[in-house]
Amino acid sequence: MNTLEEAKQAVIDDFSLYDEWLDKYEYLIELGKGLEPFDQADKTDDKLIKGCQSRLWLKCEKKDGRLYFTADSDAIITKGIISLLIGVYSGRTPEEIAGDDFSFIVTIGLKDNLSPTRANGLASMIETIKCFAQDER
Amino acid sequence: MEIKEIRNEFPQLSRTVYGKPLVYLDNAATALKPRSVMACYEHLAAEVSSNIHRSVHRVSNEATAEFENARKRVAEFLNAPSERNIVFTSGTTDSINLIASSYGQAFIGRGDEIVISEQEHHSDIVPWQMLAERTGAVIKVWKLEDDLRLGPSSLEKLLGPKTKIVCVSHASNVLGIVTPIKEICALCHRHNIPVCVDGAQGIVHCKVDVQDLDCDFYSFSGHKIYAATGTGVMYAKAKWLEQMPPYRGGGEMIADVTWERTTYADYPFKFEAGTPNITSVPTLVPAIEMLEQMRSLEESSAAVASYVLDALQSDKRITLYGDSSSEKLPIFSFAVKGAHQEDLALVLDKMGVALRSGEMCAAPLMHRLRVTGLLRASFAPYNTIEEARYFVECLGKAIEMLTI
Numbered sequence: 274m275n276t277l278e279e280a281k282q283a284v285i286d287d288f289s290l291y292d293e294w295l296d297k298y299e300y301l302i303e304l305g306k307g308l309e310p311f312d313q314a315d316k317t318d319d320k321l322i323k324g325c326q327s328r329l330w331l332k333c334e335k336k337d338g339r340l341y342f343t344a345d346s347d348a349i350i351t352k353g354i355i356s357l358l359i360g361v362y363s364g365r366t367p368e369e370i371a372g373d374d375f376s377f378i379v380t381i382g383l384k385d386n387l388s389p390t391r392a393n394g395l396a397s398m399i400e401t402i403k404c405f406a407q408d409e410r
Numbered sequence: 411m412e413i414k415e416i417r418n419e420f421p422q423l424s425r426t427v428y429g430k431p432l433v434y435l436d437n438a439a440t441a442l443k444p445r446s447v448m449a450c451y452e453h454l455a456a457e458v459s460s461n462i463h464r465s466v467h468r469v470s471n472e473a474t475a476e477f478e479n480a481r482k483r484v485a486e487f488l489n490a491p492s493e494r495n496i497v498f499t500s501g502t503t504d505s506i507n508l509i510a511s512s513y514g515q516a517f518i519g520r521g522d523e524i525v526i527s528e529q530e531h532h533s534d535i536v537p538w539q540m541l542a543e544r545t546g547a548v549i550k551v552w553k554l555e556d557d558l559r560l561g562p563s564s565l566e567k568l569l570g571p572k573t574k575i576v577c578v579s580h581a582s583n584v585l586g587i588v589t590p591i592k593e594i595c596a597l598c599h600r601h602n603i604p605v606c607v608d609g610a611q612g613i614v615h616c617k618v619d620v621q622d623l624d625c626d627f628y629s630f631s632g633h634k635i636y637a638a639t640g641t642g643v644m645y646a647k648a649k650w651l652e653q654m655p656p657y658r659g660g661g662e663m664i665a666d667v668t669w670e671r672t673t674y675a676d677y678p679f680k681f682e683a684g685t686p687n688i689t690s691v692p693t694l695v696p697a698i699e700m701l702e703q704m705r706s707l708e709e710s711s712a713a714v715a716s717y718v719l720d721a722l723q724s725d726k727r728i729t730l731y732g733d734s735s736s737e738k739l740p741i742f743s744f745a746v747k748g749a750h751q752e753d754l755a756l757v758l759d760k761m762g763v764a765l766r767s768g769e770m771c772a773a774p775l776m777h778r779l780r781v782t783g784l785l786r787a788s789f790a791p792y793n794t795i796e797e798a799r800y801f802v803e804c805l806g807k808a809i810e811m812l813t814i
């Protein structure tokens with residue numbers, strides 16, 4: 274497995290391939306469509322992330338000292354965004370995740386290009402991932 | 411004036427987003443501002459900064475004249491019996507809060523009933539709920555018919571001896587269908603019940619004559635009719651303005667103040683405590699002028715509206731809500747099968763198209779329609795047929811991107 278830094282750099286590189294915001298969104302949409310299936314039975318209120326206009330469920334499991342995330346949403350761009358985060362953070366140790374500053378999200382400029390509700394949603398996603406990591410440490 | 415000349419008056423129409431021309435289709439949320447409105451604001455801020463109604467100096471007199479002239483102009487615009495029927499507020503929301511508080515205090519008590527239509531914006535629901543909570547009054551919902559219209563006969567069944575007011579919008583900000591206000595007022599008045607009209611959307615597109623409609627209250631926001639933000643109007647019949655107590659206390663709304671007893675100024679001033687929005691209220695004058703000028707674009711507006719209506723109705727992937735063929739404002743709210751409204755809005759944004767997504771401040775209506783939200787394109791007379799075509803083309807592309 275690549276390192277956390279490598280995974281983040283890969284996302285930054287992917288995003289910088291596209292000059293146009295529309296293309297960056299197309300990329301997010303493709304990521305969203307490719308998100309791994311989520312167990313319908315896991316769509317429970319305790320897994321719902323607050324602050325999103327669209328609904329987003331995020332599940333965290335610990336195996337062999339590492340955290341694995343799965344998620345689903347009724348909006349595809351939300352799925353694309355969470356897929357991006359899952360790609361970077363799933364399979365890492367709680368220490369790695371808790372110690373990270375998540376600044377690559379700022380680097381790719383995504384936050385500035387979301388609607389305020391989506392930006393809130395993104396902040397909640399990050400917060401939830403951090404909380405899982407801190408709880409499991 | 412030609413549409414091209416009119417468009418030149420709105421600088422924001424020539425801006426770009428993401429390197430693409432902005433196609434602004436969020437006019438029902440707020441309208442763009444013409445140069446005349448900005449010039450008026452700038453003139454007042456630069457040359458006529460002075461408080462009104464109080465000082466004796468020259469600039470203060472000029473500022474007062476500008477402010478009171480706006481009251482006259484608004485009265486004329488609504489065909490109100492007198493400018494004294496016009497109370498300036500900060501917007502529709504503020505106007506309705508004023509009515510709920512003041513009319514409520516004078517006329518609504520425990521067990522009384524407030525009828526509110528199902529299509530209302532939160533700003534015509536929540537102030538009444540707050541009043542009901544304070545007083546023990548009861549809210550009755552006037553449901554939409556199956557075709558999403560408001561039926562007078564359904565209303566009549568709700569009216570009774572305890573009904574103290576009927577609250578309805580001239581047109582919903584979601585459905586855009588024009589409510590038959592005149593008929594509703596006649597019906598309610600036969601039962602001696604006043605009608606409070608939320609005109610936030612209606613005022614933009616309908617010619618409003620409050621005496622002909624015979625409504626008791628009519629509220630609207632300046633920012634939706636091209637005036638500066640933070641301006642609003644509450645029209646009310648004199649009999650109510652006389653009987654309603656003031657809603658906020660402070661300077662300018664009093665006749666005499668002593669520690670023992672304060673007497674209030676006459677209406678409309680008793681409802682305008684404190685320094686009003688003196689730099690912005692006078693922008694209502696050039697704004698109304700622009701609105702009236704744009705009525706000459708009727709033909710082009712009608713062509714745009716019918717093109718959009720057609721395009722949305724003929725697309726099998728789209729469900730349009732409020733697809734009335736008769737009187738409908740150019741407000742189009744719809745859902746797309748298999749695509750979330752916010753995804754669509756985000757993708758369209760990247761193409762330069764600005765529109766609204768979500769509950770649109772009408773959660774009860776969303777529940778009725780059984781949707782979590784909708785996408786809304788709302789047009790102004792300055793929007794061209796080319797913009798409409800671009801929107802439809804982009805919408806098609808966005809749907810494909812999201813669903814295939």
Ligand SMILES: Cc1ncc(COP(=O)(O)O)c(C=O)c1O
Nearest residue numbers: 501502503531533583610611631
């Ligand atoms: C029908 C309706 N009522 C009330 C409002 C509230 O207007 P404001 O926010 O300007 O007070 C709006 C604005 O969105 C509206 O469309």
